Amino acid sequence: xxxxxxxxxxxxxxxxxxxxxxxxxxxxxxxxxxxxxxxxxxxxxxxxxxxxxxxxxxxxxxxxxxxxxxxxxxxxxxxxxxxxxxxxxxxxxxxxxxxxxxxxxxxxxxxxxxxxxxxxxxxxxxxxxxxxxxxxxxxxxxxxxxxxxxxxxxxxxxxxxxxxxxxxxxxxxxxxxxxxxxxxxxxxxxxxxxxxxxxxxxxxxxxxxxxxxxxxxxxxxxxxxxxxxxxxxxxxxxxxxxxxxxxxxxxxxxxxxxxxxxxxxxxxxxxxxxxxxxxxxxxxxxxxxxxxxxxxxxxxxxxxxxxxxxxxxxxxxxxxxxxxxxxxxxxxxxx
Numbered sequence: 001x002x003x004x005x006x007x008x009x010x011x012x013x014x015x016x017x018x019x020x021x022x023x024x025x026x027x028x029x030x031x032x033x034x035x036x037x038x039x040x041x042x043x044x045x046x047x048x049x050x051x052x053x054x055x056x057x058x059x060x061x062x063x064x065x066x067x068x069x070x071x072x073x074x075x076x077x078x079x080x081x082x083x084x085x086x087x088x089x090x091x092x093x094x095x096x097x098x099x100x101x102x103x104x105x106x107x108x109x110x111x112x113x114x115x116x117x118x119x120x121x122x123x124x125x126x127x128x129x130x131x132x133x134x135x136x137x138x139x140x141x142x143x144x145x146x147x148x149x150x151x152x153x154x155x156x157x158x159x160x161x162x163x164x165x166x167x168x169x170x171x172x173x174x175x176x177x178x179x180x181x182x183x184x185x186x187x188x189x190x191x192x193x194x195x196x197x198x199x200x201x202x203x204x205x206x207x208x209x210x211x212x213x214x215x216x217x218x219x220x221x222x223x224x225x226x227x228x229x230x231x232x233x234x235x236x237x238x239x240x241x242x243x244x245x246x247x248x249x250x251x252x253x254x255x256x257x258x259x260x261x262x263x264x265x266x267x268x269x270x271x272x273x274x275x276x277x278x279x280x281x282x283x284x285x286x287x288x289x290x291x292x293x294x295x296x297x298x299x300x301x302x303x304x305x306x307x308x309x310x311x312x313x314x315x316x317x318x319x320x321x322x323x324x325x326x327x328x329x330x331x332x333x334x335x
Contacts, residue, residue, distance in 0.1 A: 002029060003028075003029045004026050004027060004028060004029060005026070005027055005028075005029045005102055005103035005104045006024060006025075006026060006027070006102065006103050006335060007024075007025050007026075007027040007064045007098075007101065007102035007103070008022050008023070008024060008025075008064065008065075008066075008101040008102065008308060008309065008310055008313050009022065009023050009024075009025045009027075009062045009063065009064055010022055010053075010054050010057065010062065010063055010064070010065045011023060011057075011061075011062050012054075012057030012058045012059055012060060012061030012062065013057065013058060013059030013060065013061070016051065016054065016314055016317035016318050016321060017314070017318060021054070021314060021317075022310040022313050022314055023062075023310060024309070024310055027064070027102065029103075029104050030098065030104060030105070030106035031106070032075060032076075032077045032106055033077055033106070033108070034077045034078045034079040034080075035077050035079050035080060035108050035109055035110065036076075036077040036080070036106045036107060036108055036109065037073050037075070037076055037077070037080060037083055037089070037106070037107055037108075037109050037112055038073070038074045038075040038076075038104055038105070038106055039069065039071040039072065039073055039074065039089060039091075039104065039105050039106075039107060039112075040071050040072050040073075040074045040103065040104055040335075041069050041070075041071045041100055041101075041102060041103060041104065041105050041308070041333055041335075042070055042071045042072065042121035042125075042332070042333050043069070043070045043071070043120075043121040043122040043124070043125035043330055043331065043332045043333060044066045044068055044069050044070075044100045044101060044125055044308060044330070044331050044333075045068040045125045045126045045129075045160075045301070045328045045329060045330045045331070046066075046068075046313070046316035046317065046319075046320055046328075046329045046331070047067060047068060047129050047130070047160060047320070048160075048222075048320055049067055049095065049129070049268075050065045050066060050067065050099075050316075050317065050320070051317050051320050051321050052246075053065055053095070054317065063098060063099070064098040064099045064100075064101050064102050065099040065101055065313075066099035066100035066101035066102075067092050067093050067095060067099055067100065067129055067268075068090075068091075068092050068093075068100065068125050068126070068127075068128050068129045069090065069091060069092075069093065069100035069105060069107075069125055069128075070088070070089070070090040070115055070121040070122070070124035070125040071088075071089065071090075071105070071121065072086060072087065072088055072089070073085050073086060073087045073089060074104065076109070077109070080109045082109055082282070083109055083112070087114065088114070088115035088121075088124075089112045089113065089114060089115055090112075090113055090114075090115045090116075090124040090125060090127065090128050090285065091107055091111050091112040091113060091128050091281070091285065092111070092128040092129035092132055092267065092268075092281070093105070093107050093111060093271070094107065094108060094111065094268065094271035094272070095268040095271070095272065096268075096271070096272055101308055101313060102308075103333075103335045108271065108278065109282070110278040110279040110281065110282055111270075111271055111278065111281045111282065112281075112282055112285070113128070113281070113282050113284070113285020113286045113288065113289060114285075114286055114289055115289065116288070116289040116292035116293055117289070117293055118292070118293060119292060119299060121332065122301060122304055122330045122332050123299040123301050123330075124299070125301075125330050126160075126299050126300050126301035126327070126328035126330050127164070127288060127292075127299060127300065127328075128285060129160075129267060130160040130161045130163070130164050130300065130328065131164050131168075131284070131285070131288050132267040132281060132284055132285070133161050133244060133265060133267045134161050134164045134165035134168055134220070135168060135284050135288075136265055136267060137165070137220055137242035137244070137263070137265045138152075138165065138168055138169060138172075138173070138218075138220070138242075139168075139172075141240070141242050141263040141265060142218050142240055142242065142263070144169070144172075144173045144175070144218075145173065146172060146173060146174065147174060148173045148174060148175055149174050149175065150175055150176070150216075150217035150218065150236075151175065151176045151177075151178060151212050151215075151216040151217050151218070152169050152173075152175045152176070152177050152178070152216065152217065152218040152219075152220065153178045153179075153180070153208060153212075153216040153218065153219045153220065153234070154166055154169070154177065154178070154179045154180070154190075154195070154220045155179075155180045155201060155219070155220065155221045155222055155223060155227075156180060156181075156201075156222045156223065157179025157180055157181050157186070157189075157190035157193075157195055157198065158179070158181050158185075158186035158187075158189040158190045158193075158326045158327065159222060159325065159326075159327075160300060160325075160327065160328050161220070161222055161244060162179060162190065162193075162220075162222070163189070163190075163193050163300035163327050163328070164193075164297065164300055165220055166179060166190060166193045166194035166195050167193055167194045167296075167297040167298070168297065169194065170194030170195075170196075171194070171291070171296050171297060172296075175217075175218070176196050176197075176212075177194055177195050177196050177197075178195065178196065178197045178198070178199060178208065178211050178212060178216065179191075179195035179197070179198050179199075180198070180199055180200065180201035180204070180207075181198050181200075181201075182200045182201060182202060183324070185326055186326050189302075189326045189327060193300070197211045199211050204227065204230045204234070205230050205233045205234055208234045209233075209234065212234070214236065215234055215235055215236040215239070216234055216235060216236065216239065217235075217236055217239050217240070218239065218240050218241075218242070219231055219234075219235060219239070219240070219241045219242070220242050220244075221241060221242065221243050221244065221245070222244045222245055223245055224241075224243045224245055224247055224250060225245070225247035225248070225249075225250065228250065228251060228252055228254055228255065229254050231254075231255065231260070232254035232255050232257075232258065232260070235255070235258055235260045236258070237258045237259060237260075238258070238259050238260070238261075239258065239260045239261070240260065240261045240263060241255070241260060241261070241262050241263065242263045242265045243262065243263065243264055243265065244265050244266075300327045300328045301327060301328050301330050302325075302326050302327025302328060302329070303319070303325075303327070303328075303329045303330065304329075304330050304331075304332060305329065305330070305331045305332070306331075306332055306334065307331065307332070307333070307334045308331045308332075308333050308334075308335075312331050313331065316329045316331060
């Protein structure tokens, strides 16, 4: 395609509050690999991975972040047959490539789904990364199905992953679902998105045992550091834990007596290693679109910021870093 575009470039060695942490730059429009789509970005959402990647960048490093997008296909690579120019799409992309905080974004078509009909670009952009994460945890790692019974505990039930995991578990399985949330607004959000019970994470063992005296079969955990002993106490024998974070040090030996299985969940594994089943992301997002269109699940967008700018990205990063967000923060483009 050639030409240039606007991109918001994150600067390494600077905290998110720094006025120069994010800068507007004129960048070359990305070229396409044979299996790529070039997408004009209409909306993005901010995830913890954005803030984590920014924090890991060294002084002098710079890159475009952003790993959720909804937009329209502008061009297609030579080997792409599934999409046409003009189609509306949504996706989470590939953490090893430049992100979506730019006018145009190149992404492997195998990672892209058709955008759900009836949703705005902003509503759609809230879904991909967290939906893929929750889906892989529940259905790939835990092996859940419509016939599955037992109890699922979703930590941070009002967060991005929690908001969609509650819906998927409640609508697509026969599980009893418990969420953690402490503030009134986060408790209300978790209940509205499918939780049967909401407990306070500040005294996790006591609260969970009060709601589930026999223990829980499955634990979906965005935060594991410091929680393993609690998991050992509340999990049933042969229970399962899906861990989403990257703790600096972790001892899971307390789980051994109960033969609890530990699952690492990283939704970027397929694109990072270009696995043979990369297209699972496209199939999953297409299935999600069907569920949205059927009214089975709904967008988790909670906050919308106007414009993909240095200011809105800084605000979104600071909100994510606060650990107090409810649902997803979405930025709408004004390119």
